[in-house]
Amino acid sequence: MQRKAVALISGGLDSMLAVKVVQEQGIHVEGINFFTGFCVEGHTHAIRKKDRKKPKRNNALWVAEQLGIKLHIIDIVEEYKEVVFNPKYGYGANLNPCLDCKIFMVKKAREWMEAHGFDFIITGEVVGQRPKSQRRDTMPVVQRDSGIGDLLLRPLCAKNLPPTLPEREGWVDREKLYDFSGRTRKPQMALARRFGFEDYAQPAGGCCFLTDEQYSVKLQDLWQARGDKQYEMDDIMLLKVGRHIRPSPEFKLIVSREEGEGKFLQGYRNQYPSLKTVSHAGPLALIDGTMDEEQLELAARIVARYSQGKNAPEVELEYRDTGGASRTLKVAPLPPHELKKEWVL
16 A cells, blocks of 8 residues: 655755655655745745746745645644744744744645545654754654644655654665754755756755744734734735834834835735825825824834935825825935834844
């Protein structure tokens, strides 16, 4: 009987190689990609002009195509919030709950495996590659807390770990698995050449915005301003775009940095009040929060600071509320020395 495995596909090189190694042994493999909303690829590349030449592809789908496997994309945005808000094993360097994230995804994959009659799970993990979730002492934690036990096979580092049930039962040949370890990606890149893979996602690249320091600062600021650890999909997307400037605890500005971001933020003008320079070319800015007239003038001066009229004595802007009503403001652009460093997130 042909055995069937489900693989966690991130779109990176490691999961691609892990699937190929198992496929070479005659195992039927299908992939799962979990959508959390925090994925790096595609979003900003599609919005920003400077990223226009970067690939717009979904790497997980692309990997599945190269491997000739079916990919199941599963939306876990709502369920994943608990992992982000209250990680049992804490955060990494930023707001990345890496160990809890791995446990959660393996658990979800286990549920899918059991529901669809598959035999075991594959991941592209390598011992010592990630400081929190891929250590020799945390890998057993993933197996225990996810409930997968020894039905989790890590083909790229299997020889560094105790034999799993698929190896003991002879479903896969342990001798044809690998003993990769550490942070270096040279063994993976050599294996990719052996398999004939020339194009793949940057091997050392992260795939989650929660590992990004600037993004994490913005998310923490969002939670602090709202007094609650919550977010919606619009929040996740807006945190990826523009300059985020908080001159006051009551409000922040999201200021477009280029034409592409301005067009993207345009779609949110019915949800957020906005400021747009009229007399000079300049950015569109969304206002998240509430403000009085004095604060509105300060916000307008900040936006004018980023326009082509930054050295003009006066800049005219349009202020528009969420109902579409608008009025004109005329302000002097804020001088650079008055834009406090702590305002810029």
